[in-house]
Amino acid sequence: MADRDGKFAGDNPFDIVRAWMAEAEGAEVNDHNAIALSTVDADGLPNARMVLLKEVEDNAFVFYTNYTSAKAAELDQAGKAAFVMHWKSLRRQVRVRGLVEKEEGPQADAYYASRSLKSRLGAWASDQSAPLDSRTSLMAKVAKITAREGTNPSRPPFWGGYRITPVEIEFWADGAFRLHDRFRWRRENAASDWAVTRLNP
Secondary structure, three states, rough: OOOOHHHHOOOOOHHHHHHHHHHHHHHOEEEEEEOEEEOOOOOOOOEEEEEEEEOOOOOOOEEEEOOOHHHHHHHHEEEEEEEEEEEEOOOEEEEEEEEEEEOOOHHHHHHHHHOHHHHHHHHHHHHOOOOOOHHHHHHHHHHHHHHHHOOOOOOOOOOOEEEEEEEEEEEEEOHHHHOEEEEEOOOOOOOOOOOEEOOOO
């Protein structure tokens, strides 16, 4: 596509995402890797929340969470998800739709081990999305977990990653007079070739 140059140039959408994220890292005040993750519950009611994207793989995106959380239940039930990354500083966004699978092997272990000790202990202590009596009771649980697990806790069996393998990625950049630039990359499945289409703003 002749006019897909500059920030949109490239034959691999994951390389473009990495390049945009690298730019955002130097421009965004906080959390350049934040994504708004969208799921649906068993009744088809949508849900959205901010999470941190931790890995851009060669063919997928990975983030981590508690497997007993509401988001995990919805991801497991549907097997599909979508997210958007928006950088106000760059006036760009990336939209992703795809299929979901768990990442609960050595890769999840390695990421968990890379987190701060307090974050690792917090993962053990939080019954994510469940009702909580008070902040005091949560901190008391953290203290108990700290005494039990020590300074080198293993990854909780209920905590790990999710991998989203996209079938659609859209790159959006702000344009003059609201005439934005949009390019959609779409494929049938993870092994298919990408088709790239310019979209109206």
